[in-house]
Amino acid sequence: MPPLSELQAGLRRAIRTGDALPVLAAIDGRGLPAPARLRIHRNHHYVSLTSALAATYPVVERLLGERCFGGLAREFILLAPPASPCLFEYGAGFSRYLAAVPTLMDLPYLPDVARLEWAINEARHAPDSPRLPVDALASLQDCCFSDVIFTQQASCRLLASPYPVDRIWRANQPDADPGAVTALDQDGTRLLVHRDDDDDVVWCRLSVGEFALLAALAEGLPLGRAWNCAAVAETAFDGSRTLSGLLEAGVFADFRFPATPISTTPVSR
Numbered sequence: 480m481p482p483l484s485e486l487q488a489g490l491r492r493a494i495r496t497g498d499a500l501p502v503l504a505a506i507d508g509r510g511l512p513a514p515a516r517l518r519i520h521r522n523h524h525y526v527s528l529t530s531a532l533a534a535t536y537p538v539v540e541r542l543l544g545e546r547c548f549g550g551l552a553r554e555f556i557l558l559a560p561p562a563s564p565c566l567f568e569y570g571a572g573f574s575r576y577l578a579a580v581p582t583l584m585d586l587p588y589l590p591d592v593a594r595l596e597w598a599i600n601e602a603r604h605a606p607d608s609p610r611l612p613v614d615a616l617a618s619l620q621d622c623c624f625s626d627v628i629f630t631q632q633a634s635c636r637l638l639a640s641p642y643p644v645d646r647i648w649r650a651n652q653p654d655a656d657p658g659a660v661t662a663l664d665q666d667g668t669r670l671l672v673h674r675d676d677d678d679d680v681v682w683c684r685l686s687v688g689e690f691a692l693l694a695a696l697a698e699g700l701p702l703g704r705a706w707n708c709a710a711v712a713e714t715a716f717d718g719s720r721t722l723s724g725l726l727e728a729g730v731f732a733d734f735r736f737p738a739t740p741i742s743t744t745p746v747s748r
Contacts, residue, residue, distance in 0.1 A: 528556045531566040535600045536573060538651045539593050542586065551580065567604050571597060588642035595644045598636035598672040602680045605634035610676075610729040623736065625703025629696050630733040634674040637685075637693055641667035645682065676729060683728075688713030689721050693730075701737065 529552040533540045540548040555576050561569045574593035583589055616627065638644075645668055649655060669690040672682040685693065691712035695705035702722075709716045725731065 525553055525556060527566070528561065528569065529553065532556075532570050532573065535567070535570050536593055536596045538596060538648050539573075539577070539589065541651045542589060542592065542647075551577070567600065570600075573597070588640070588644060588647060591638075591640035591642055591644045592647055594638055594640070595648055595670070595672070598638050598670075599680050599682075602634040602636055602672050602674055605632075605674070608633045608732040611726065611731040611733060613723075613726045615726070615734065625701060625706075626736050627702045627734050628699060628737060629702070629731045630735070631693075631697055632673055632730055632732050634672075634680075635693075635697075635730060636672040637670070637690065637697065638672065639667070639669045639690060643668050645670055645684070671730070673728075673730060686713055686716070688716030688718075692716075692718070692721060693725075 529549055532552045532555070533548065536548075543551065555570075555573060558576065559572050563569070574590045574597060577583055577593055578590040610632070611629075616624070619627070643666070669685040669687070670682045671685055671689075671693060672680065675681045688709040692705050692709035695708040696702070700708070706718050709718060709721075
């Protein structure tokens with residue numbers, strides 16, 4: 480009898496690829512031939528993971544159709560098996576896979592719809608974080624304000640696309656207006672996805688400057704430098720209004736200061 484680790488590896492390979500010969504002798508069919516018993520497990524493996532992908536990517540499934548989605552999901556499962564037993568954690572690379580499928584080139588927006596659905600999934604399952612009070616920065620002196628480094632909520636995700644993926648998503652909900660049409664030549668979108676005070680996943684559209692600010696803050700830049708990035712991206716960027724709105728939305732979990740003060744352009748409040 481081979482060592483347990485070899486049997487486990489062989490069984491995984493048999494379930495994934497159908498190459499069962501090396502492990503057939505070790506399978507107790509319990510009244511069924513070993514190949515038939517293995518087929519049951521293999522079918523369950525693919526059905527379970529396809530269902531998990533469909534639960535995470537319902538709009539992608541709707542856009543493709545159940546049969547097409549099922550075929551693509553099976554190929555993705557073969558290429559990228561789960562690394563965790565938690566099914567909601569499976570499917571992170573699905574958008575990249577879709578972008579590489581030649582037959583989907585006439586649906587150029589599909590990978591970004593998948594990115595949105597993955598962001599929704601991550602936001603839904605992110606750990607809880609405290610919410611920074613709206614007036615948390617009120618007592619800071621102006622000389623320190625530019626050095627503030629924010630920690631964003633664990634549920635926050637940023638997404639930019641040349642396509643109106645949020646409108647495509649809404650147009651493909653069960654309760655959507657069947658007559659609604661989303662024009663793909665509309666302007667693209669920049670989104671902030673996060674959980675709100677009621678623990679619901681929500682998102683809002685961002686301007687170019689707002690997106691640049693949040694992206695810079697997410698990289699750990701202090702507020703002054705992030706503010707400058709936003710001002711470069713959008714000439715008419717209103718930093719004070721944007722920051723107030725982000726605080727009111729509960730986007731930030733905490734703030735800190737760098738160990739060594741950073742020289743930045745002062746932020747005016």
